[in-house]
Amino acid sequence: MMRLIKYILLISFFILSFQKLSISNNISSEVDKISKNLRCLICQGQSVYDSQSDFALSMKMLINNKIKEGKSEKQIYDYLKNQYGEWIVYDPEFNKKNLILWVFPLILFIFGGLLIYRKVFIN
Amino acid sequence: MKKNIFYLILLFFFTFIFGVFYIGLDKPNFYKPKEVKNKNLEEFISTELFSNKQFNSKDIIENNNFTLINIWSSWCAPCRSEHAILMNLSKKTDLNIVGLNYKDKKNNAIKFLDELGDPFSKNLIDPDGIISISLGAYGVPESFLLNNKSRIIKKYIGPLTSDNISEIIKIIQ
Numbered sequence: 001m002m003r004l005i006k007y008i009l010l011i012s013f014f015i016l017s018f019q020k021l022s023i024s025n026n027i028s029s030e031v032d033k034i035s036k037n038l039r040c041l042i043c044q045g046q047s048v049y050d051s052q053s054d055f056a057l058s059m060k061m062l063i064n065n066k067i068k069e070g071k072s073e074k075q076i077y078d079y080l081k082n083q084y085g086e087w088i089v090y091d092p093e094f095n096k097k098n099l100i101l102w103v104f105p106l107i108l109f110i111f112g113g114l115l116i117y118r119k120v121f122i123n
Numbered sequence: 124m125k126k127n128i129f130y131l132i133l134l135f136f137f138t139f140i141f142g143v144f145y146i147g148l149d150k151p152n153f154y155k156p157k158e159v160k161n162k163n164l165e166e167f168i169s170t171e172l173f174s175n176k177q178f179n180s181k182d183i184i185e186n187n188n189f190t191l192i193n194i195w196s197s198w199c200a201p202c203r204s205e206h207a208i209l210m211n212l213s214k215k216t217d218l219n220i221v222g223l224n225y226k227d228k229k230n231n232a233i234k235f236l237d238e239l240g241d242p243f244s245k246n247l248i249d250p251d252g253i254i255s256i257s258l259g260a261y262g263v264p265e266s267f268l269l270n271n272k273s274r275i276i277k278k279y280i281g282p283l284t285s286d287n288i289s290e291i292i293k294i295i296q
Contacts, residue, residue: 041261042261042262054226054252054262055252055256055261055262057252058226058251058252058253058255058256059256061251061252061253062253062256062257065253082162083165083256083257083258083259084259
C-alpha cells in the first residue's frame, strides 16, 4: 500500500512537472524562435539563441519583454533592425546593394541551363 | 606548348590564392556594420545609483546642449583605463556626462567611483543590460554623444581615446 502511494506521488509529480514546462513554453518558445534568427553581434558566428554572452542574454530578456508588451515577431525584428542595422537579422533584405547576390545564381542557372540545352538537344 | 600554358595558369592560380589568403591574414575578423546615422536615442527610465531616484532620460538629456552617455561597469577592464580620460573631460569642459552602469553590483560600482573619481553628473543603473540593448549598444564600454534633441551625433564603441576626446571637444564648442 505504502509503495503504491509512493508510486502515485512520484508519477503525479512527474506529470505536474511537465505541465509547468508547457505553461512556460509559450513565451520562451517564441523567444527561442526569434533569437535563432538574430546574429549575436559580439560573438560573431553564433546566433543570439546559442550564445551565453552578456549581450545575448540581455537581448533575450528584451525580446521577452517585447512579447509581453504584445509586439509581434515582425515588429521586434524591425525594432532591432532600427537599433543595430540590418546586419542583426540573418535574412538579408532585397536591395540595390545585394542585387548581384540575389540575381547572380539565377543568371548562372539560366546560362547553365541554356548550355546544357544546346549540348543535348541541338547537337 | 599546351602543357606549358597549363603550368603557367596553374602557377598563376596558386599565387593568386596565396595572395588572397596572405592579405586576409592581416584583416580583422570582426565585422562592424556601418553606423545608422541621424537617429534619436530611445527614451528610457532608470534609477540613479546613489540616490535611488527614478529619472527619465529625456529630462536629463534635453536640458543640456550636449550630453555624453557612457556605458561602463566596474568589472570591465577597458572601462578602468578609460576612466582617467573621462575624468579629464569632465574637468576640462562642462559637458553633461551621464553614466550608465551596466550589469554591475551597486557596491562594486560605488567602490570603483570612490577609487577613480566620479566624472558623471548622474549615474543611472542598468542591472540586466536591457536599457543598453534598447539603445543599440554592443557592450561595455560604449559612449553616445547626443545633442539637446536626443539625437545621436557620435557613437563610440570601445574605450574612448584621447583623439575621441579632442573630437568631442571640437563638436561641443
